[in-house]
Amino acid sequence: MSNLSIWLKPIWLLSLGTTAGLVILIALWGILFLVNRRAAAGVLSSIREGILLPVTYTLAILGVLALLATPTMNVSEVLDSLKRMTAVGQVEVTATIPANTPDFPLEISFRPEELQSYSFVSEQDLAVNTEKGKGYIEPVVQIEGNQLYIWSPGSSLPRSFEEEVETLYFTNETDLPSELTVIFTSDVAMPEVHYLRVAALSVVGLYLGYLLINLVAPKAAIIAAATSKEAISQPLFMLLTVIGIAALLLYVYVPYNTFGEDVKMLKTSGMATIKVLAIIFALWTASVSVADEIEGRTALTVLSKPVSRRQFILGKFLGIVWPILLMFLILGTVFLLTVSYKVVYDARESAKTVPIWTECFAEVVRIVPGLVLAFFEAVVMAAISVAISTRLSMLPNLIICGSIYVLGHLGPLIVKSSAGEIVFVKFIGRLISIVLPVLDHYEIEGAIAGSSAVPTEYLLLALIYSLLYCAAAMLLALLFFEDRDLA
Structure with missing residues (x-):
């Protein structure tokens, strides 16, 4: 495999997933077209x-790139x-061997x-075979009673099984029946294909979520569409x-002098760059689309139509989130x-x-949770x-948002530091952590650079926290805007 194929294959796999998501959406739209052409x-x-x-x-560009790279990839393995995805997983069987x-x-x-992995637990000694008639003569695995x-893959024991198995045969030569528990855990030959499903579902979820917002809040969605276009x-x-x-392209060639750890520095630098640029854009867009429209009386024109202030604020917020x-x-x-x-x-x-492509893939998928958390942080700041x-x-x-950004990262550090032992400093640190968003929750660059996996539960908790804080910020915006004189 050439160097190009090695580093391109992870992106090719993820592009296959996003393309599959688009295909699913097209199929769903086709069904809708047959049922209700007006809705379609x-x-x-x-x-x-x-x-x-x-x-x-x-996403279409990614699909084209995936199509162009397909001739150089091992499609049959994928x-x-x-x-085989539906045939693998964990199988646990409990039986009594007479x-x-x-x-x-x-x-x-x-x-x-x-x-x-696989394991056997039995009350009596047993012999395990893949064929009948061998018993203790040629056992594939010999189980000792009451021994796990x-x-x-990392154990000192041999795998023992070398051919595809449909049935296992257990021989019990003792005078007592034996309770047996068997656990087999398997996965496909290319475990990376699981991320195709994640990518496809993410694309489908994005489109359906957007359309659901348009259906539930059509007026706010119209304002959001106009704001995002602008x-x-x-x-x-x-x-x-x-x-x-x-x-991001420049970071690849920057010599970090880290003795083989340049990838970690690239991930940290790239994550910070994307997040900061997104936050800058969010703050600028909020000022232009909200403050300038209020000052320029444009908001008054919009609100003179059958649009409430609540819909106006929500639409503006969504119109900033989409870009x-x-x-x-x-x-x-x-990235x-x-x-x-x-x-x-x-x-x-x-x-x-020369590394194998799975090493590149492992580095790639580790940074995806970091990008998700960085997006949450940018949305909260917006x-x-x-x-x-x-x-x-x-x-x-x-100025205020910049101060909030700094304090949001410093609050937990103040409480944990030695200065946090001072009662007043500790109180201020906790007050900051309660009133302002704890942006330190979104900082996992160290874990990502250190090759540590980010649990899905952490992402869900971060999502809930972000939604709650955004809801609180929107309520505050409505309070500020409700009695604002626009004339």
Whole structure:
């Protein structure tokens, strides 16, 4: 496999997942078209007029890249693993093996190359075979009574099974029946294909979530679509995106002098760059689309129509979130490419053995949770900026939000530091942590750079925290805006 195929294969796999998501959406739209053509036309209109159009273009580009790279990839291995996804997993079987019984059958099917671990626990000595008639003559595995027999790839025991198995036969030559518990854990030959499903479901969830918001809050969605269009058309969006892409590409070739740990520095630098650029764009857009419209009496024109102030604020907030999402999608894709390439680049520059593609894939998937958390942080800052923009202009908004960003990261550190032992300092630190968002929750660059997995539960808790804080910020924005004189 060439160096190009090595670092490109992780992105190719993820692109297959996003393309599959688009195919699923097209199929769903086709069903809707057959059932209700008017609703199908409305869905297309929502996609064309909102943020989903540039998102679709971005995903389509990924699909084209995946198609172009397919001839250089081992497609059969991917297809075989996809077919086997429903046949693998953990199988636990409990049975009673009668006394003096040869070849007691238990239907347990697996492929040896897919085994991750297996274990046997029995009250009596047993012999395990894959064929009848062998018993204790040629046992594949011999189990001792009341002793846990467990195999995993790192254990000293042999795997024992070398061919595909459909049924295991257990021989009990003792005079007592034996309670047996068997646990087999298997996975597909290419475990990375699980992320195809995650990518596809993420794409489907994004589109359905956007359309659901349009259905539930149509007036706010119209304001959001207009705001997001205006934000994307501004030179700042293109400027920050270009700066981000250039910085991410430059980080690949920057010598960090970390003795083989340059990938970790790249991940930390890239994550911080994307997050800061997104927050800058969010603060600027909130000031322009909310504060300037209020000062310029544009908001009065909008509110003179059958649009409530609540719908106006919610629409403005969503109209800022969608461009942030698009920026994360574009810069995040470039970031994944640079991280994957950096693994191969560092190995070549350090005269090390050429890495395999799974090493690149592992580095790539570790940074995805960090991008998700960075997006949550940018959304929280956008919500705060919208609330402040209902009363203050751009400059005070930027100063206050900048202060909140700094204090949001320093609050927990103040409490944990030695200075936090002082009662007053400890009180201030806790007050900051309660009133202001604890942005330190979103900082996991150390875990990502240190090759530590981020639990899904942590992402869910961060999502709930972000939603609650955004809801609180929106309520505050409504309080500020409700009695604001727009005339």
